[in-house]
Amino acid sequence: MPTPDFIVELRRHVGQSLLWLPGVAAVVLRPHPVSGADEVLLVRRADTGSWTVVTGILDPGEEPAVGAVREVLEETCVVVRADRLVWAHSTPEIEFVNGDRSTFLSLCFRCSWVSGDPRPGDDESSDAGWFRLEALPKMAESQLRRIELAVANAPEAVFAR
Template sequence: MATPDFVLALREKIGTDALWLSGVTAVVLREAAPTDAGAGQPAASGPEVLLVRRADTGAWTPVTGIIDPGEEPADAAAREVLEEADIVAAVERLAWVQTLPERAYANGDRAAYLDLVFRCRWVSGEPHPADGENTAAGWFALDALPPMSENMLERVRAALSPAGEARFQRGS
């Protein structure tokens, strides 16, 4: 995963100590084109979700990324989708705010994230791994998702929930 320049600059000062970073998850949805089921069966259609396969772990996820200093979070979500999958997306709403547990990377760096999950709508483009952070990108029917972590599935579910107030994760 490409590390933003501002994080590299901070790492020069603090080494591998834990960083608190703000991130986004962009759950991009589009309506699937109807398909002919044949034999008098109804045509299949429904929402599809954009997923990318991460180059570092091989995991399928919605598009995720780090918010740059001073960047509006919704703008960061749209930027990450364009950078990672070459898809133009319109951010519709904030769906979920959560804190993620601290994680250690292979190089010893540690970070914890405030994650803002946005529901986004596809505007244009065909997905492909656009920046080297992913090895694949594509649209998936909601009933045919590849294996994903429970937290990533929960991010998709949060974006699919009816419009209303954003969900906030609360500690014990």
């Protein structure tokens, strides 16, 4: 479901006012079965047609790494393991087509593929697949930054100071 029930309920009270929401991004990596080179799992958003890493909103009280793993399974039918946090940041304000406004605390995780072949698992995505790092589709800079940080796998997470 694109909008979680708890947000629909909040919107009944606050209308289209700006909401601050906790979100996750999952950069799922695996070695290519033949070449061994890293590949990244991407989804094509059904609403915009954009290619992105898997993103989603945390449920109330949900642990962030658990939420990242859940979102990947729901959106791509792929089982992953969340390995580490690579980036914590806030997004610019987003105004959706219906006029709702949100900004997100985005927690980006480097994840490892465990099993499954990607396919759209819900109506949020129209496509899902593995992409070689040197052959990524056109993507927003923020998506490329998420991938860059996950691939770099630095010992510490990045955050604004």
